[in-house]
Amino acid sequence: MTKQTGAETRERLIDAAARTLCSEGYAGTSARTIARAAEVNSALVFYHFGGVDPLLLAALDRSSEQRMAAYQVAVDRARTLEELVEVATDIYRADLEGGHITLFSELVGASIARPELREEIVKRAEPWIDFIEQTLDRVIGGSPLAKLLPPRDLAYASITFYLGVNLFTHLDADRSRTEALFALAERVAPRAKLLTVRLPRRRG
Amino acid sequence: MTKQTGAETRERLIDAAARTLCSEGYAGTSARTIARAAEVNSALVFYHFGGVDPLLLAALDRSSEQRMAAYQVAVDRARTLEELVEVATDIYRADLEGGHITLFSELVGASIARPELREEIVKRAEPWIDFIEQTLDRVIGGSPLAKLLPPRDLAYASITFYLGVNLFTHLDADRSRTEALFALAERVAPRAKLLTVRLPRRRG
Amino acid sequence: MTKQTGAETRERLIDAAARTLCSEGYAGTSARTIARAAEVNSALVFYHFGGVDPLLLAALDRSSEQRMAAYQVAVDRARTLEELVEVATDIYRADLEGGHITLFSELVGASIARPELREEIVKRAEPWIDFIEQTLDRVIGGSPLAKLLPPRDLAYASITFYLGVNLFTHLDADRSRTEALFALAERVAPRAKLLTVRLPRRRG
Amino acid sequence: MTKQTGAETRERLIDAAARTLCSEGYAGTSARTIARAAEVNSALVFYHFGGVDPLLLAALDRSSEQRMAAYQVAVDRARTLEELVEVATDIYRADLEGGHITLFSELVGASIARPELREEIVKRAEPWIDFIEQTLDRVIGGSPLAKLLPPRDLAYASITFYLGVNLFTHLDADRSRTEALFALAERVAPRAKLLTVRLPRRRG
DNA sequence: TATGAATGAGTTTTCATTCAT
DNA sequence: GATGAATGAAAACTCATTCAT
Numbered sequence: 001m002t003k004q005t006g007a008e009t010r011e012r013l014i015d016a017a018a019r020t021l022c023s024e025g026y027a028g029t030s031a032r033t034i035a036r037a038a039e040v041n042s043a044l045v046f047y048h049f050g051g052v053d054p055l056l057l058a059a060l061d062r063s064s065e066q067r068m069a070a071y072q073v074a075v076d077r078a079r080t081l082e083e084l085v086e087v088a089t090d091i092y093r094a095d096l097e098g099g100h101i102t103l104f105s106e107l108v109g110a111s112i113a114r115p116e117l118r119e120e121i122v123k124r125a126e127p128w129i130d131f132i133e134q135t136l137d138r139v140i141g142g143s144p145l146a147k148l149l150p151p152r153d154l155a156y157a158s159i160t161f162y163l164g165v166n167l168f169t170h171l172d173a174d175r176s177r178t179e180a181l182f183a184l185a186e187r188v189a190p191r192a193k194l195l196t197v198r199l200p201r202r203r204g
Numbered sequence: 205m206t207k208q209t210g211a212e213t214r215e216r217l218i219d220a221a222a223r224t225l226c227s228e229g230y231a232g233t234s235a236r237t238i239a240r241a242a243e244v245n246s247a248l249v250f251y252h253f254g255g256v257d258p259l260l261l262a263a264l265d266r267s268s269e270q271r272m273a274a275y276q277v278a279v280d281r282a283r284t285l286e287e288l289v290e291v292a293t294d295i296y297r298a299d300l301e302g303g304h305i306t307l308f309s310e311l312v313g314a315s316i317a318r319p320e321l322r323e324e325i326v327k328r329a330e331p332w333i334d335f336i337e338q339t340l341d342r343v344i345g346g347s348p349l350a351k352l353l354p355p356r357d358l359a360y361a362s363i364t365f366y367l368g369v370n371l372f373t374h375l376d377a378d379r380s381r382t383e384a385l386f387a388l389a390e391r392v393a394p395r396a397k398l399l400t401v402r403l404p405r406r407r408g
Numbered sequence: 409m410t411k412q413t414g415a416e417t418r419e420r421l422i423d424a425a426a427r428t429l430c431s432e433g434y435a436g437t438s439a440r441t442i443a444r445a446a447e448v449n450s451a452l453v454f455y456h457f458g459g460v461d462p463l464l465l466a467a468l469d470r471s472s473e474q475r476m477a478a479y480q481v482a483v484d485r486a487r488t489l490e491e492l493v494e495v496a497t498d499i500y501r502a503d504l505e506g507g508h509i510t511l512f513s514e515l516v517g518a519s520i521a522r523p524e525l526r527e528e529i530v531k532r533a534e535p536w537i538d539f540i541e542q543t544l545d546r547v548i549g550g551s552p553l554a555k556l557l558p559p560r561d562l563a564y565a566s567i568t569f570y571l572g573v574n575l576f577t578h579l580d581a582d583r584s585r586t587e588a589l590f591a592l593a594e595r596v597a598p599r600a601k602l603l604t605v606r607l608p609r610r611r612g
Numbered sequence: 613m614t615k616q617t618g619a620e621t622r623e624r625l626i627d628a629a630a631r632t633l634c635s636e637g638y639a640g641t642s643a644r645t646i647a648r649a650a651e652v653n654s655a656l657v658f659y660h661f662g663g664v665d666p667l668l669l670a671a672l673d674r675s676s677e678q679r680m681a682a683y684q685v686a687v688d689r690a691r692t693l694e695e696l697v698e699v700a701t702d703i704y705r706a707d708l709e710g711g712h713i714t715l716f717s718e719l720v721g722a723s724i725a726r727p728e729l730r731e732e733i734v735k736r737a738e739p740w741i742d743f744i745e746q747t748l749d750r751v752i753g754g755s756p757l758a759k760l761l762p763p764r765d766l767a768y769a770s771i772t773f774y775l776g777v778n779l780f781t782h783l784d785a786d787r788s789r790t791e792a793l794f795a796l797a798e799r800v801a802p803r804a805k806l807l808t809v810r811l812p813r814r815r816g
Numbered sequence: 817t818a819t820g821a822a823t824g825a826g827t828t829t830t831c832a833t834t835c836a837t
Numbered sequence: 838g839a840t841g842a843a844t845g846a847a848a849a850c851t852c853a854t855t856c857a858t
Contacts, residue, residue: 006842025317027231030827041844046829048842102316108371109313112306113229122375148395153388156372156381164368167312168360171326177360184357191352191403195395210817235853245819250854252817414838433725435639438831449840454833456838510724516779517721520714521637530783556803561796564780564789572776575720576768579734585768592765599760599811603803618821642848653823658850660821 010048010058012038017059022099026110029056057120060107063100064124068131070094075135084139085189088158089182092165096175101166108163129155144196214252214262216242221263226303230314233260261324264311267304268328272335274298279339288343289393292362293386296369300379305370312367333359348400418456418466420446425467430507434518437464465528468515471508472532476539478502483543492547493597496566497590500573504583509574516571537563552604622660622670624650629671634711638722641668669732672719675712676736680743682706687747696751697801700770701794704777708787713778720775741767756808 016038020029031052035042049055071091078084095101104121111118129152136151136158165178172178220242224233235256239246253259275295282288299305315322333356340355369382376382424446428437439460443450457463479499486492503509519526537560544559573586580586628650632641643664647654661667683703690696707713716733723730748763748770777790784790 009842023317025230025314027314028317031829032827043829043831043844044842052828105371106313106316108374109310110229110231112310112374113227113232118374122377125375148391149388153384156385157388160368160372160382160385161365162368163371164364164366167309167367167371168364170312170316170322171329173326178364180357181360181364184353184361187352188399191399191401194398194401194403195392197395197398197401199395199398213817234851236851246853247820247855248818256853417838431725433722434637435722436725439833440830450832451834451841452839460832513779514721514724516782517718518637518639520718520782521635521640526782530785533783556799557796561792564793565796568776568780568790568793569773570776571779572772572774575717575775575779576772578720578724578730579737581734586772588765589768589772592761592769595760596807599807599809602806602809602811603800605803605806605809607803607806621821643850644847655823655850655852656821664849 006048009040009044012040013045013048013055014059014062017055018063018099018103021056021059021106022102026106053114053117056107057124060103060124063103067095067100068127071131078139081140081192082186082189084135085182085185089186092182096169101162105163105166125159129159132158143193145193148195210252213244213248216244217249217252217259218263218266221259222267222303222307225260225263225310226306230310257318257321260311261328264307264328267307271299271304272331276335282343285344285396286390286393288339289386289389293390296386300373305366309367309370329363333363336362347397349397352399414456417448417452420448421453421456421463422467422470424448425463426471426507426511429464429467429514430510434514461522461525464515465532468511468532471511472535475503475508476535479539486547489548489600490594490597492543493593497594500590504577509570513571513574533567537567540566551601553601556603618660621652621656624652625657625660625667626671626674629667630675630711630715633668633671633718634714638718665726665729668719669736672715672736675715679707679712680739683743690751693752693804694798694801696747697797701798704794708781713774717775717778737771741771744770755805757805760807
């Protein structure tokens with residue numbers, strides 16, 4: 001590489017880091033493999049980011065910003081739980097294409113044995129939980145359903161499910177099973193409010 | 205190490221492989237680290253198992269067999285969805301302790317970039333899906349609920365959720381959030397059948 | 409760093425070089441570590457000095473000048489060997505604090521394998537030998553003692569001892585042993601002239 | 613290299629380590645340079661010794677054992693201080709040839725910034741101090757001279773001087789200056805006992 | 817069955833040094 | 838004068854894997 005602006009190089013590295021992490025997994029992602037993908041000298045990983053993990057986190061950050069912005073728009077249009085499930089399904093498909101959650105879940109997996117990485121990941125998960133919670137609060141807040149399914153808890157459930165979907169997707173070659181999950185959700189969502197019907201007193 | 209039987213050595217290695225994978229993650233699990241944990245010569249990983257990945261799969265198999273047997277018993281006692289959720293909660297806590305799903309999800313994560321590993325993992329997920337499906341079928345099969353939530357789809361949902369819980373757990377230092385999820389499920393389960401109430405026809 | 413005069417930058421680098429060499433040893437002293445300590449861009453090491461070794465030599469030169477000036481004054485007051493030993497003891501303690509000899513002995517150690525460095529070091533040792541010789545000559549010159557212990561040889565001995573003290577100091581955590589050496593010298597010095605007493609003829 | 617006995621390889625590495633440390637200095641001694649000198653794969657440095665520093669210490673240990681044994685014999689023959697100085701001169705010349713003290717002083721220099729190395733070096737210096745002390749005790753113990761110059765302190769002085777000689781030697785291309793030092797010692801030694809003559813009371 | 821030795825390619829990281837700006 | 842970017846070599850060290858014993 002001839003001399004370029006640092007921002008350009010950083011971009012190339014962040015791009016390459018995201019791609020490599022998605023295609024090779026954390027164990028296969030090294031300064032060398034990333035640099036090779038970025039067509040850049042591998043020492044620049046350390047020069048610009050100080051190490052592989054910080055670069056990976058930078059990649060996660062950029063991906064998160066982009067998705068958060070895009071999803072904010074998409075989600076703002078949803079007025080009902082049904083619509084929200086629809087949007088979530090679209091988001092899932094987009095993420096699958098873009099590998100966004102793979103990024104996240106690979107890093108979560110890697111953070112098991114790396115406490116300093118874990119901390120950073122936890123920090124980055126928080127805004128997503130908040131985002132989901134606020135969205136749910138806007139859509140079902142105040143309703144009887146929200147009493148049974150508090151938005152905060154539903155936010156935990158959503159992110160959990162999302163992480164799981166990502167892993168499960170890898171085992172689901174034709175995606176039919178994951179699609180079935182979203183179809184299920186679309187069938188259930190319109191009925192969710194039924195959960196709040198007063199239960200008949202149990203006998204015995 | 206003094207002379208042992210081959211079976212003994214294999215046991216030590218399988219134990220050590222499981223422990224190492226849970227505590228160090230896939231990226232930190234090598235023939236050497238496993239052998240060190242097993243207090244065994246690292247060449248034996250290759251002699252007995254042919255490599256690291258096959259040993260890891262053997263560890264997964266043993267863990268699966270044990271859990272499948274134990275869970276079969278626990279699950280057989282459940283007669284209702286409520287009871288099933290209760291059992292699942294217990295299972296989750298036990299797995300957390302034992303690191304059983306960590307094993308699974310670490311390997312799933314690793315299999316992203318390793319097609320030959322992926323195949324093996326897929327094979328090993330199938331019996332679990334079947335197990336969950338059959339259990340659900342026994343408990344809610346034939347009911348109106350099973351029409352809305354077919355056991356097969358619910359099985360997909362369960363395993364997805366389980367994988368997600370495992371990842372999410374790592375980000376949830378005090379476990380309070382994961383516990384909240386199960387509490388939520390316990391609140392919802394008794395109301396699940398309400399989902400089948402006939403919906404009033406939508407206007408418009 | 410905001411703009412500075414070149415002289416200022418050179419000063420900062422020389423300071424940082426001395427500090428780094430003392431605390432990290434030659435093997436741990438690089439253009440980067442020095443520049444980091446100087447809070448200066450590491451390319452300036454090359455711009456201003458042409459490399460790490462020349463910068464280190466510059467640091468040695470500055471340290472030498474300062475010490476030579478200070479010691480000249482201190483030594484000029486000494487009229488007897490006893491007083492000289494006292495002064496030398498003070499100098500040792502000051503050098504220990506200031507790390508002055510560490511600078512020198514680290515460079516001597518490093519010069520083993522670096523002929524071009526060795527040459528420069530030899531050049532810089534000469535004035536010290538001369539300084540010591542002249543001082544000794546002033547104090548004991550012309551005496552019978554000077555016949556037995558020629559100032560030039562004593563100068564060699566002194567510098568040898570000084571280099572050794574510096575290395576030995578590192579192995580002498582509480583400094584008690586090095587202090588014991590100087591105490592010994594203070595006890596012997598007043599008796600040195602006794603060495604010149606005519607020896608009784610040996611019986612063969 | 614084809615497969616050999618481990619002991620053989622270890623020998624080759626220890627030899628090469630000693631040679632490399634002497635000729636290249638600590639800063640120029642790496643696993644690679646040592647392995648190259650030993651004509652051995654550089655990973656074996658870690659396989660057999662766990663790292664470069666432990667290998668260097670092993671080299672020091674072997675050198676120390678050999679010298680200690682040899683010097684014990686040489687020194688045992690010395691009955692007077694004069695003879696001891698003579699033996700020491702021989703030892704110095706032998707050490708110079710063999711590079712034995714270079715090994716030691718290079719490691720002492722390197723240990724400045726490496727506390728874990730320093731500890732090991734300190735441990736290894738102790739037996740030498742003891743050896744010198746015992747020897748001096750045997751030769752001058754009980755004499756009036758030993759009152760003025762306690763063997764323990766003299767041992768400190770000796771080792772200090774020895775370390776210094778080693779550094780100074782590097783600056784003394786033709787060795788004439790170092791030789792002059794020993795010549796001086798040989799002239800002074802027979803007069804050492806004069807130091808114990810009762811001093812005339814100082815006037816004033 | 818088990819072991820210790822060996823290897824070459826891999827890892828992260830730092831190095832001195834250059835150069836366009 | 839000063840800087841940030843870049844580079845290729847080298848550092849320490851680990852990897853999976855093979856093989857003679």
